[in-house]
Amino acid sequence: MNVFLISHVADLDGVMPVILTDLAFPNYDYELLDIGEVDAFIQSKLETDFFSSYDKIFITDLGVSQKTASMIQELSYRDKFQILDHHVGNLFLNEYSFAEVVVERNHVLESGTSLYYKYLLTHYSNPNLLKNSVSYMVSLVRLLDTWEWKKYGVEEANDLGTIHSYYGNERFIQNYTQFLRKNREFYFVEAEKVLIEIDKKQREDYIEEQKQQMIIKEIAGYRVGIVFAEQYRSHVGNTLAEIFKDTVDLIMIVQINRSISFRSVKENVDVNHFASFFGGGGHFHAAGAPLPEDMKEVLIQDILSKMVEK
Numbered sequence: 682m683n684v685f686l687i688s689h690v691a692d693l694d695g696v697m698p699v700i701l702t703d704l705a706f707p708n709y710d711y712e713l714l715d716i717g718e719v720d721a722f723i724q725s726k727l728e729t730d731f732f733s734s735y736d737k738i739f740i741t742d743l744g745v746s747q748k749t750a751s752m753i754q755e756l757s758y759r760d761k762f763q764i765l766d767h768h769v770g771n772l773f774l775n776e777y778s779f780a781e782v783v784v785e786r787n788h789v790l791e792s793g794t795s796l797y798y799k800y801l802l803t804h805y806s807n808p809n810l811l812k813n814s815v816s817y818m819v820s821l822v823r824l825l826d827t828w829e830w831k832k833y834g835v836e837e838a839n840d841l842g843t844i845h846s847y848y849g850n851e852r853f854i855q856n857y858t859q860f861l862r863k864n865r866e867f868y869f870v871e872a873e874k875v876l877i878e879i880d881k882k883q884r885e886d887y888i889e890e891q892k893q894q895m896i897i898k899e900i901a902g903y904r905v906g907i908v909f910a911e912q913y914r915s916h917v918g919n920t921l922a923e924i925f926k927d928t929v930d931l932i933m934i935v936q937i938n939r940s941i942s943f944r945s946v947k948e949n950v951d952v953n954h955f956a957s958f959f960g961g962g963g964h965f966h967a968a969g970a971p972l973p974e975d976m977k978e979v980l981i982q983d984i985l986s987k988m989v990e991k
């Protein structure tokens with residue numbers, strides 16, 4: 682069994698499927714991609730018939746466009762593909778037999794990792810996958826990705842996110858494929874506990890600073906709190922959305938080197954819809970969009986235009 686995994690590069694929910702793949706299959710290759718890269722990647726690989734040598738191709742925590750989906754549909758080996766995603770904007774993919782997009786089931790919010798884990802348990806179960814440490818870590822990833830950890834007070838989910846941000850994707854994958862093979866129960870080692878504690882303090886200070894600098898604008902009938910925050914995107918967004926819930930509808934987090942994110946905690950504010958104004962999407966209360974391509978150039982020109990001659 683030779684597996685190819687395509688998953689989301691940007692967060693833990695996209696990275697955890699690599700670890701699960703490692704535990705489930707002896708032979709696999711993977712590619713972590715951003716949302717905007719998936720279609721071009723798959724289409725270029727289809728041209729060279731790259732996927733035909735694999736037995737199964739999983740696409741997790743990501744969707745494909747209608748065009749790419751119909752290209753897969755045309756293939757004689759389309760059944761080798763399995764998309765497992767939870768983004769509301771990808772629900773249309775459920776018309777294809779190779780896609781399973783579930784946002785919520787039995788009042789539980791799904792994530793890319795939780796859907797993939799269930800799929801593996803159903804079709805490729807093994808003793809590794811059944812360990813407490815694995816199922817618990819999957820639940821932490823789901824709680825973090827859906828931000829339900831806040832609702833249930835599962836601080837460990839947030840802590841795992843902290844460890845991921847320190848380790849980075851590669852080291853995180855390397856560390857946890859070994860850890861989960863060795864351990865029946867999940868825990869943090871002492872060094873990780875120290876990191877978690879230091880990071881907590883740093884994060885609180887950072888959010889406090891962002892709070893002071895938030896700019897409020899009216900955009901398309903919404904009151905939007907805008908911050909320029911390169912770090913702690915979800916924490917900044919969710920914490921400010923909560924603090925300012927009487928003043929703003931949503932928080933817009935601009936990461937100059939990355940993208941724009943939107944967060945809300947209001948029942949009647951759909952940031953997935955709001956993100957679509959900017960060519961993005963995501964979930965009801967958490968979404969993202971690309972930055973304008975020329976933004977850095979515009980910014981530089983603006984700075985230069987204010988130069989005083991000397």
Ligand SMILES: [Mn+2]
Nearest residue numbers: 694742793826
């Ligand atoms: Mn996700």
